[in-house]
Amino acid sequence: MIKEKIREYRDFARRINKWQRKEPPKVEIDPTVTTCDNCGCEHDGRFCPQCGMPVARKRLSVKHVVLNFLDVWGFGSRPMFRTIGQLFTRPGFMIRDYLNGHYLRFFPPFKMLVVLTLVFVVECHILGLDISNHIDGAQLQKPSYSTDQKKIAEGLLGVLNAGRNFLDSNPTASIILQYVFFIFAARIVFKKRGLNISETFVAHIYIACQMQLLAIASTLLTLRLSDTSFLPHNLSSLIVIPVLVYDYHQLYDVKWWSSIWRTMLTIGISMVFLLLFIVVLVSVVGIYIASKADVAGNLSGG
Numbered sequence: 001m002i003k004e005k006i007r008e009y010r011d012f013a014r015r016i017n018k019w020q021r022k023e024p025p026k027v028e029i030d031p032t033v034t035t036c037d038n039c040g041c042e043h044d045g046r047f048c049p050q051c052g053m054p055v056a057r058k059r060l061s062v063k064h065v066v067l068n069f070l071d072v073w074g075f076g077s078r079p080m081f082r083t084i085g086q087l088f089t090r091p092g093f094m095i096r097d098y099l100n101g102h103y104l105r106f107f108p109p110f111k112m113l114v115v116l117t118l119v120f121v122v123e124c125h126i127l128g129l130d131i132s133n134h135i136d137g138a139q140l141q142k143p144s145y146s147t148d149q150k151k152i153a154e155g156l157l158g159v160l161n162a163g164r165n166f167l168d169s170n171p172t173a174s175i176i177l178q179y180v181f182f183i184f185a186a187r188i189v190f191k192k193r194g195l196n197i198s199e200t201f202v203a204h205i206y207i208a209c210q211m212q213l214l215a216i217a218s219t220l221l222t223l224r225l226s227d228t229s230f231l232p233h234n235l236s237s238l239i240v241i242p243v244l245v246y247d248y249h250q251l252y253d254v255k256w257w258s259s260i261w262r263t264m265l266t267i268g269i270s271m272v273f274l275l276l277f278i279v280v281l282v283s284v285v286g287i288y289i290a291s292k293a294d295v296a297g298n299l300s301g302g
Contacts, residue, residue: 019090020089020090020093020250021090021093023097024097024102024105032044034055036048036050036051036053036055037053038051038053039051039053079104079105079106079107080107080112082105082106082107083106083107083112083209084213086106087206087209087210087213088210088213090250091206091207091210091246091247091250091251092246092247092248092249092250092251092252092253093250093251094106094206095202095203095206095207095247095251096250096251098202098206099195099199099202099203109202109205109206109209110205112206112209113172113175113176113205113208113209113212114172116209116212116213116216117172117175117212119216120212120215120216120219123216123219123220124219124225127219127220127223129219129223129224129225130225175208175212176205176208178274179204179205179208181270181271181273181274181277182204182266182267182270183197183200183201183204184197184270184273185266185267185268185269185270185273186200186204186248186266186270187200188269189262189265189266189269190248190252190254190262190266193252193253193254194252195251195252203251207244207247210243210247211235211240211243214235214239214243215235218235218236218239241263241264241267244263244266244267245259245260245263246259248262248263248266
């Protein structure tokens with residue numbers, strides 16, 4: 001009995017895996033020659049090669065008007081819904097299909113990230129949630145500094161606050177910038193799996209879209225933002241890590257155990273990169289501010 005159940009489960013898993021790996025169907029060419037109503041060009045196929053006008057025209061309906069309105073926000077096109085669905089059912093294979101040239105079948109990754117980030121920001125605004133997580137400097141205990149040390153500390157704090165304000169006001173740029181470290185780490189860990197750095201970057205933008213969709217759903221269900229994540233998402237790490245393992249398992253075509261330890265290694269390397277970047281940035285800014293303070297002190301002393 002148990003062996004039969006295991007065999008049935010394995011057969012079911014094989015069918016699911018076969019469906020997930022299935023490539024998108026090819027678009028059949030319509031051999032009928034027609035005349036374009038827009039520019040008068042005679043052609044075969046479903047679209048005019050001169051102006052791009054589709055052959056199949058329908059009268060305007062309520063559905064057409066609603067889809068045109070949604071298209072302004074990026075939700076009116078069929079690829080958006082297809083892309084959202086496949087980001088959960090076959091994310092790694094879908095990204096592979098896009099990288100293999102099926103660009104028109106899926107929604108563009110960067111545009112999708114902008115739209116989803118906007119939806120997330122609007123959702124947080126409606127629910128009254130603060131996504132900026134500003135640290136109020138007035139509430140921090142300030143140690144005693146000498147005059148020069150105080151100038152350096154205030155300069156460093158000003159630079160860090162300016163950077164934080166920029167990222168808070170540009171959430172899409174914030175996600176992409178934080179993902180840079182993650183992308184380079186994934187490139188190192190999965191270097192032999194066939195993707196170059198540009199393809200790795202595009203793949204992780206799609207993964208960011210997937211995480212943003214999960215953040216939208218999670219925030220709507222819990223009515224709060226997660227404060228336990230160490231990745232550039234408003235999601236718990238208990239959600240992010242399994243999803244990354246699932247994505248990498250399909251995207252890089254590795255076994256589950258290999259995907260688990262490679263994902264953890266990627267996270268660790270990305271954290272090291274981020275820490276090194278912060279140390280270098282603070283050191284450079286500190287040296288620059290200290291040199292300016294010395295110059296100002298010499299001029300005032302002279």
